[in-house]
Amino acid sequence: MYLVCADEMRQMDRTTIEAFGIPGRVLMENAGRSATGWLLDTIPDALERRIAVIAGRGNNGGDGFVMARYLAQRGAEVTVFLLAEESKVSGDAKANLDLLSALNVPVICIPEEKSFARKKTALSHQHLFIDALLGTGLKFEVKGLFAKAIDFMNRSGRPVFAVDMPSGLDSDTGQPRGTCVKAAATATFGFAKPGQVLFPGAAFTGKLGVVDIGIPPFVADEADSRRWLLTPAMAAGYLRPREPDAHKGSAGHLLAVAGSAGKTGAAAMVGIAAMRSGAGLVTLAVPAGINAIVETLATEVMTLPVGDTDCRKFDETCMDSILEQTTGKKALAIGPGMGTGQAARNLLRGLMEKSDAPMVIDADGLTCLADDPDLLSFSRDRAVFTPHPGEMARLCGMTVAQVQNDRIRCAQDFARTHHVHLVLKGAGTVIAHPDGTVFVNRTGNPGMASGGMGDVLTGVIAGLFCQGYETGIAARLGVFLHGLAGDIAGEETGKTGLLASDVSFTLPRALQTLESKDHDRFVDCFPTQIKLA
Ligand SMILES: NC(=O)C1=CN([C@@H]2O[C@H](COP(=O)(O)OP(=O)(O)OC[C@H]3O[C@@H](n4cnc5c(N)ncnc54)[C@H](O)[C@@H]3O)[C@@H](O)[C@H]2O)[C@H](O)CC1
Numbered sequence: 001m002y003l004v005c006a007d008e009m010r011q012m013d014r015t016t017i018e019a020f021g022i023p024g025r026v027l028m029e030n031a032g033r034s035a036t037g038w039l040l041d042t043i044p045d046a047l048e049r050r051i052a053v054i055a056g057r058g059n060n061g062g063d064g065f066v067m068a069r070y071l072a073q074r075g076a077e078v079t080v081f082l083l084a085e086e087s088k089v090s091g092d093a094k095a096n097l098d099l100l101s102a103l104n105v106p107v108i109c110i111p112e113e114k115s116f117a118r119k120k121t122a123l124s125h126q127h128l129f130i131d132a133l134l135g136t137g138l139k140f141e142v143k144g145l146f147a148k149a150i151d152f153m154n155r156s157g158r159p160v161f162a163v164d165m166p167s168g169l170d171s172d173t174g175q176p177r178g179t180c181v182k183a184a185a186t187a188t189f190g191f192a193k194p195g196q197v198l199f200p201g202a203a204f205t206g207k208l209g210v211v212d213i214g215i216p217p218f219v220a221d222e223a224d225s226r227r228w229l230l231t232p233a234m235a236a237g238y239l240r241p242r243e244p245d246a247h248k249g250s251a252g253h254l255l256a257v258a259g260s261a262g263k264t265g266a267a268a269m270v271g272i273a274a275m276r277s278g279a280g281l282v283t284l285a286v287p288a289g290i291n292a293i294v295e296t297l298a299t300e301v302m303t304l305p306v307g308d309t310d311c312r313k314f315d316e317t318c319m320d321s322i323l324e325q326t327t328g329k330k331a332l333a334i335g336p337g338m339g340t341g342q343a344a345r346n347l348l349r350g351l352m353e354k355s356d357a358p359m360v361i362d363a364d365g366l367t368c369l370a371d372d373p374d375l376l377s378f379s380r381d382r383a384v385f386t387p388h389p390g391e392m393a394r395l396c397g398m399t400v401a402q403v404q405n406d407r408i409r410c411a412q413d414f415a416r417t418h419h420v421h422l423v424l425k426g427a428g429t430v431i432a433h434p435d436g437t438v439f440v441n442r443t444g445n446p447g448m449a450s451g452g453m454g455d456v457l458t459g460v461i462a463g464l465f466c467q468g469y470e471t472g473i474a475a476r477l478g479v480f481l482h483g484l485a486g487d488i489a490g491e492e493t494g495k496t497g498l499l500a501s502d503v504s505f506t507l508p509r510a511l512q513t514l515e516s517k518d519h520d521r522f523v524d525c526f527p528t529q530i531k532l533a
């Protein structure tokens, strides 16, 4: 499913009107009518409630006027509160505003802050708010009158149904610009917007419905949006069944380089997660001094103890035996708990130079890359980096806030520039590819915010490499499965207190769930698609 930015949406709008010949008035009618249909499905007793449409002067307000008309025709008690001078409303919005008087829908004008205070009583009698203040036309911080109205809706204790966008939410980045509506549900037009699936925007959006307004599919294809929502159908489409005559050799052999004293679990979790995702064999290269612990933690995994018997973190003496082991390996996983000093950097350089295998680089491996950016030139389209926002900030010399302010752009720029597949972790993980395409994942839950989850993800992606999944697909499928496993584990044990090893344990069930297309039981975070009524 495409994720469409405000500029692309405006372009599609124009093409549909000018080149395809559907008048803007018809698009607005479709938008308002379909949104009303979905509102009534989502809030079935809406017609029995007093409904306020809080409208701005633009086309978002126009959609709100159409909704007011349909709701009034169905017998609802609707009042429109127009937060502008009536004379400022023009075009299709004005035409729809004018229709309301024939239906006796009251329109109360609140053109400035002073009059807002006088209308508070009328507003406080309402049971349901339809937010039609601002849509994709949001241009600057919401302040003054609009901020007052939004605060009022948010504090009313009544549900707010947003038209196209929760007012104040940036549709491209998912960041609130000033005050922002906290919607129970949002009906968006044509396509989901990135800001509705990225956080914190997803939390402001509530339940998301994508409403068909009649934009023909070729117009969308021509817009060539490079952003996608990673849907369960897509993830299921990537899955390839195992051959009936598969053996451990054909399911691929992983070499993982991870772990040091104090971080032995990281190594074990990478190895186990790779096997639970279907890797045939895993060899974990670990400092010899922690080998006994790792062997105890990860029974099915083979280990390659390197360095002296009392070596507890990778040093220069570990290098040659690890590099020798790259021969015949289908994939590499490098970084979790491996340390960040000169020896670790040299080891990473050696592995990136010597091996052509697809590789996942995570955690300390990413710190090594940030400390020695020359290494980035070895990524050559076959590496997947899996930074959390802090690691991403170090990698691209930004602050964490700058990364989080525009996660898609940050991941996209980095992946393009450095020819790497980049997984920017966090709620709404972003997967960016060297060709500029970007996917947003919606599986996973807040219970997964605990130590070791990243190590499991590294193992999952590496395990998929082993089975021959193409690099970019392994990154996307791995992220989806990891989140789904977290959702299944959360369903079974409760989300708070979830351990990374619980998620690892559930990976085979996640694979099975996706294969049998049974994911709806666990995952309820994808938009409902509503066809034109
Ligand atoms: N996409 C489609 O095919 C269709 C979209 N529709 C709806 O149209 C809006 C976008 O409409 P537009 O008139 O361009 O903008 P808005 O209504 O969102 O905003 C109006 C107006 O408000 C001003 N403004 C911007 N930021 C602020 C602010 N922070 N505070 C106060 N005022 C602000 C600015 O001047 C804007 O121009 C889209 O979301 C859909 O709801 C069509 O109805 C159907 C086709």
Ligand SMILES: [K+]
Pocket (backbone or CB within 6 Å): 060, 131, 132, 133, 134, 135, 162, 163, 164, 165, 166, 167
């Ligand atoms: K809105």
